[in-house]
Amino acid sequence: MKKYKFKIIPDQMLEEKFLIKVNKIETNFLEIRNLICSTFQSLENEFNLNRNLEKKNFSKKKWRRDNNKNEYGGGVSSILKGNLFEKVGVNISTVSGILPDDFKNKIKGASNDPRFFATGISVVAHMFSPFIPAAHYNSRFIVTQDAWFGGGCDLTPVYNEKIIKHKFHSLLKNFCDQYDKNFYNKYSKLCSEYFFLKHRNEERGVGGIFFDYLDANAIKNFNFTAETGSFFCSIFKDIIKKYQNKTWNLKHREKLLKKRSRYVEFNLLYDKGTTFGLKTNGNVDAILMSMPPIASWD
Numbered sequence: 001m002k003k004y005k006f007k008i009i010p011d012q013m014l015e016e017k018f019l020i021k022v023n024k025i026e027t028n029f030l031e032i033r034n035l036i037c038s039t040f041q042s043l044e045n046e047f048n049l050n051r052n053l054e055k056k057n058f059s060k061k062k063w064r065r066d067n068n069k070n071e072y073g074g075g076v077s078s079i080l081k082g083n084l085f086e087k088v089g090v091n092i093s094t095v096s097g098i099l100p101d102d103f104k105n106k107i108k109g110a111s112n113d114p115r116f117f118a119t120g121i122s123v124v125a126h127m128f129s130p131f132i133p134a135a136h137y138n139s140r141f142i143v144t145q146d147a148w149f150g151g152g153c154d155l156t157p158v159y160n161e162k163i164i165k166h167k168f169h170s171l172l173k174n175f176c177d178q179y180d181k182n183f184y185n186k187y188s189k190l191c192s193e194y195f196f197l198k199h200r201n202e203e204r205g206v207g208g209i210f211f212d213y214l215d216a217n218a219i220k221n222f223n224f225t226a227e228t229g230s231f232f233c234s235i236f237k238d239i240i241k242k243y244q245n246k247t248w249n250l251k252h253r254e255k256l257l258k259k260r261s262r263y264v265e266f267n268l269l270y271d272k273g274t275t276f277g278l279k280t281n282g283n284v285d286a287i288l289m290s291m292p293p294i295a296s297w298d
Contacts, residue, residue, distance in 0.1 A: 025141045026094055029121040032229035033092045036123055037078055039233050040088055043240055047084040056082035063283040071097040077286045084244060088125040089289035103279040108213065109146030117143040124290040130256035131243040133157035133164060134263060137232040139225050147216035149225040153232040154191055156205030158259045165206035172209055175231050179224040187211045197266055204266050260295035
């Protein structure tokens with residue numbers, strides 16, 4: 001049996017117990033990362049070339065966990081601060097360790113054995129143009145004494161909300177129906193419920209899909225999780241191309257910055273990924289890369 005590179009792994013992590021090999025999952029997430037970064041870089045390059053603007057590139061930063069604390073693994077954060085993408089972060093990581101006592105009961109399968117393994121990718125894009133929505137996507141694979149896939153994608157537009165929502169959800173339904181006719185209704189509902197600002201009694205954006213606890217031994221669930229990334233990349237590229245040339249002014253920009261405040265509030269108050277990362281001593285800069293570069297409140 002292949003010896004895995006991380007030292008603290010639940011017994012269930014042994015590869016012969018899985019229909020889908022762990023390195024295949026990691027490789028898929030890496031391929032999605034490369035696809036999204038190359039697509040976004042091309043869009044940024046084209047935008048700058050057509051306007052005679054300075055070229056902007058992704059910068060990458062690697063990080064590692066502290067082995068002395070029984071924490072293993074690390075990741076790469078890729079950040080682009082450009083003229084089309086005001087800030088987009090693409091994170092990929094694979095980590096393992098022991099969940100803290102005050103958090104283990106909140107993670108499925110970790111109450112009696114707090115060891116965990118997690119690998120995943122997350123993307124958050126904040127655009128200069130108020131007419132291009134902020135976008136979020138993530139996929140993850142987590143192992144405790146259980147193992148599951150999770151992820152999803154959603155949009156937060158400032159303008160043309162009804163048009164963007166209708167088109168986005170229509171395409172989402174077509175995508176989900178390829179795997180299960182119940183997926184769209186189930187996961188779009190979960191998305192609306194999850195990305196909800198309780199203190200303001202409003203949704204963060206126009207929704208999308210949000211799924212969790214998909215059985216890791218179902219090939220269909222791996223394929224669905226894997227293809228969510230390429231779906232997101234394709235649909236967001238089309239939205240960018242549609243709205244990137246639309247003229248905007250200071251009033252439009254002010255409305256965008258106020259909308260971003262809702263993004264900040266959700267990620268700091270309710271986001272499970274933020275909590276998981278901080279509770280497991282993840283890289284703080286990578287965890288908080290989803291924050292917009294600037295936002296405003298009344």
